Amino acid sequence: MSTAAPRRGVLARSARLPSAGRAPTTLTAVRVVALLLAALALGATLWNGIDERGTALAFGVLIAVGELARWSGAEERESAPLGAAGALAYALLGENAGHRTDHGVLQVVAVVVAAALIGCVPHVAQGHGPTLDHLARRVLTVAFAAVCFQPLYDQGRLLEWGGPAQALLLVALLVLTTLCDAVLAAATAHARTRWPFGPLLRDELRATLGIGSAVCATGAVMSLAVAVVGLWALPVFSLPLLLTQLSFGRYAAVRVTYRQTIASLARATEIAGYTPAGHARRVAALSRAVGRELGLSEPDLTVLEYAALMHDIGQLSLVDPVPAGATAALPADEQRRIALLGGAVVRQTGVDAEVAVVVERQADPYRDQPVTARIVRTVNAYEEMAREAGPTGPLTALEKLRLGTARDYQPQVVESLARVLSRPGLTLPWAG
Amino acid sequence: MGSVPAWARAYMACVVLLAVACLAPLPHLRVSWGIVALLAVLYAGCERVTLPPRPRGAGAPGGETTQQGMGTFLPVLLAGAFLLPPAAAALVALPGALLARVEQRPRGPRRIWRAAQLAVAVWAASRIYGALGGRDALVTPDFPYALVPAGAAVLTFCAVLTVLDGGILVLAERAPVRGAWRGLFARSLAPVAVHGLAGLMMAVLWRSPYGPVAALLVLLPMYVSCWVFAQYHRERAAHQATIRALVQAVDIKDGYTRGHSERVGRASVLIARELGMRDERVEVLRFAGILHDVGKLGVPTRLLRKDGPLTPEERRIIELHPEYGHEMVRGIGFLGEARSAILHHHERLDGSGYPYGLTGSQIPEFARVVAVADAFDAMTSTRSYRRARPVPAALEELARCAGKQFDPRMVGALVRALDRHGWHPAVTADLAPADVSGTPPARPSDTVGRSAP
Known part of the structure; x- marks a missing residue:
């Protein structure tokens, strides 16, 4: 809308400006919290060393690959489902092939941050890198899930409950995490665009029903499957999610094409x-x-x-x-x-x-x-x-x-x- | 069952008998019937599941494509094959297959055929899986060895379905024997393998301390995937309907015989295939042919339909249509090379064409193809001011102008293609809404391929 530029100037003087100062505060706060958390986690992990290096490495690779395979279909909410699922699975991991794991919350965050950063490099190099907000959201969401799960697990309460109850607890935790993520996403979008918060949240939640639910389910299944069969579960269950991602990619592509066709139909009257x-x-x-x-x-x-x-x-x-x-x-x-x-x-x-x-x-x-x-x-x-x-x-x-x-x-x-x-x-x- | 040929009926009866034989050991089987019932209900539920309402703004026209199903939901079946003895696993497939929605008639025989076919395939897969010791690998669980029996089971499942499917294609649909099996196996293997992995994970979790609850979670991503795939098909159908409407608007406005654009698209494809172009380029060229005159939407109808000779001024206005067309489709990314074909389809080899008077190889390849196809259809169809010429006469005329107006290579390709395939100008646009993109109609006994997102 290049022709609208001079008009805006005229109108800006005449019309009331919405509160311009408040909005970016939320955004900055989210970024700063995420950054502090990431720095703290990385520092603590470097200081203490990494527990269970094999597991950390496997999940790190999975998350990095997931970020690498992200697609730039801007319309969909979650563009790197595999990375998100891998991060959630690592946050909710309690056992590995029957042995208890003892990686803490900070290590989870550190591994996710490091892997996501590595996975971003090619995208940034190509000039359409993931935004800071994408990473901030990932860090906060994963930290939330890990904080909810890891202490509970380390106390050993879950083992008394038995398997099915633990699976249900994971699902409940993931639902909670998704809700938080949706609120966070809606808040940052609101801060950036100043569109009304309610509808943004509604759209976020609706999008969650699609690929969001697939991501959550995959995260839960991965953590449970790793608990049962060990790290082999990761490649085995990444494939179905990649299939989902592929379907979403094609769907997004055909939507873009369709929209272009409609636009060209509209141009018929102009021509x-x-x-x-x-x-x-x-x-x-x-x-x-x-x-x-x-x-x-x-x-x-x-x-x-x-x-x-x-x-x-x-x-x-x-x-x-x-x-x-x-x-x-x-x-x-x-x-x-x-x-x-x-x-x-x-x-x-x-x-x-x-x-x-x-x-x-x-x-x-x-x-x-x-x-x-x-x-x-x-x-x-x-x-x-x-x-x-x-x-x-x-x-x-x-x-x-x-x-x-x-x-x-x-x-x-x-x-x-x-x-x-x-x-x-x-x-x-x-x-x- | 009146429409089914006798041989096909005998073949179906054989397969049904085979399925019954697979199920025969059931009464003596000691198996936890709860798992069988749960899996059967799950499978039937997945087959019957109704899709959520389609996204607004993306309507499918006339409802003829709205009934697109989710496709066969294999992870449940394969998990059954991994968890249960062969006969019980085959039983899981029955209720779902018998209750499934079938779009094409005859419905009864199709349902029975599907149930029998799936029962046999699942039985075979389960048998192989058990023979390779998969069930023990599931309980321990012994990875990565567990992948071996699972892989073998998936291959068996695919192979059995392919053989049975090919047979029915040959007998009931009278498909040529050599073509029936070609591609069926390769096309279905990848999706079935992915579904097999999901099934394996489901089986492992089912046997683990976490139980069926965790196993059910595996289905959610698969379900979302199928759902999105169905949405994709709807959106694509809507897109094709829009392009078709665009083309029909041009044809009606022009007063040409209906279907000119589509026939040009078809002739362009014939030429492209003859020249050995890659499939994606052929597809784009089809769109170039279909949309070549879209710019006529911008030319006043009065001029397009004028009976008498045109004044130079009027001719100049009509000759703007390639540029109008290019301006319109400029923003449609997937058209790619087709956009330049739309701009240059009235250029001539000797430089006497419009809009730019390009010569020889300056003219894009696609434009040279569309020019030949356009001229050919214009000559062989009846216009208001003259009768249609027969195909040989039109080809002769094209050959006469080759080198001056048309690219001889394209003309030669058209002649050879028509020799081989003939010219069938009956146009689908006159009948029910046709498939613009030219994807082949769904295979009559669609089974495995349908499940492939």
Whole structure:
């Protein structure tokens, strides 16, 4: 969104800035805690030496390989499932082929940190290294799991309970760990982007059901299997998880491709001269940001994005192009007719019916619309008006939108749009 | 069972008898029936399990692909083969296979066939596993030796399924004898091996002090994997539907005979195969053929459908369509080389084409292929202003223009390919929604391959 840069400057002065000072504090705190923990663990381990070197080495190699094999599909939450599972398994390891292990919490953290750092080297060298936050999260999560499990195990209580109970305890611990991880992830994401915390947490938890549960189960199984058969369990059970990772990779790839195809379909109206270049893309990016701000869930955001990309596609069926593609200036009946045409086209493309509904209803009064359609309508109108009105366009457009909140535009959406536009460091996510 | 040929019926009866023979020792067996029941219920549950609702924004069109199942859930079966005596292990497969969802008709025979086939395969795997002393290796547990019987069991399982599957393909589906077995084994081995490892881990944990609870945890990653794989298929189907819609929009707007784009895609593939291109490049070239005219979406319909001669101005506008098309698909990463083919498919070898007037080898290879395929289909299909020419006449015309307009290499390849395969212009787009990517339709007796994420 290069063209939006000057606008932001204008708006930043006029609109209220959200509390800018508080947000990075959380982020810094998380990083500092993780860093201190890692330094403490590494120092203590170097000082005392490593217990059970073979086991530590095997898990270290597994985690490093897992980090090496991580994929850069940015959409999914956990990009190095094997590394995560290996780290959790080491944190929850009580026995090795029937012998008790006595590596402490600090050694667990030290091994995980060292292995993750080694596994990161090639990624960093290629320029798309894992972020600091990725490592910080890994360290904190593993430390949490180890702190919960190792002292309990060392007291010998678990042995009295018997095997099945111990397995169940592991599952419970992992669920707890996952919850903590989700909260941590949502908090850092909130601190970074200042999107609302609740929906972020909900999305994190939903993502946990997918690959997160596979990671947890694998972690638990690995630690139990190592307890029974020794280190041979590691390679044997890494393969199924690699398979899962492969499936996720392919799924992510096809999603990216699909999105690119939709975007190119959206570009058809621009090439045909019905709408200005980049309009659909800008509306989609801005709609997504507003949807985020309003706390829509990830699946809803996808619907919103696709609908925003294709919202003008009904114009392909028009005989004469609307001047500059500005539908917001047309009479309501005409707007609605074009919207219905667009919905028909979208239905043909095999995209989810919900997307078609949003496109169809984009010209209705906001009280009749689903929230996604309200966002598309408002953002589209803003884009068209702001483009026409020259340097003061954004302000004039927002003002006009505010005047239209009785019937056409929902007041909350307009205010959310104003907040989104006022952000100084607004980076609109866009792939393709 | 009316649609099943007599030979196939006899073959099926034999396999069913074999399965019954496998199950025969059951009454005299001393085995913990609790494990059998639990595994059978698990397997049946995994087979019947309903998928969670698909992610929104990624719809499958018309619901014809929404019934995609999870595939055979092998870890449970293989764990049964490792834990139980052969007859009991075979029994585990029965309820799940008989209750499983079957999409294609006839459903009854397919279910029975599947149950019998799996029972025999599991029995054989379990037998081999026991013979190699796997069950003792499980209790101790003796690693890495335990991997040997497990590996042998997986190979046996795969081999039995392949042989039985190939037989039914030959007899019921009339597949050619040589082609039936080819690839079946190799394709199914890798996924079955991974599932086998999961099954082994499950069996080991089951016998360990941690018991069945820990064993069940093994299934979770496998389940997630299958689930994601199903999602992947849905998303891919949706993507293909979108591309198809894009192509249909062009065809309708252009007023050409329906299916021109798809036929060009098919002719391009024929040429590419003849030239011995790699499979991935052939696939991309198919898309290049299908999407070559996508830029016509940007040209006013009035011009495209105009009956009389075009003015120079109008011609100039129409000749913009390769650039429009390139502009549209620029952002689609997987199209790769196809994008330049879309831009250059109207270039001519002697430099008299558009948009850039490239000559000879300056024109990308894919563009030269698509140009020949496009011209060939334009000549052999009926247009509003003239009748279709017969294939030999069209080929003659192509050969006449080879060297000036077309690359002789591509023309030669098309001639040879048509000699070998013939030209079947019946186009799938007129019928039910077709598979744009040209993956072969699911194998009729889909068994092992289906489980392969």
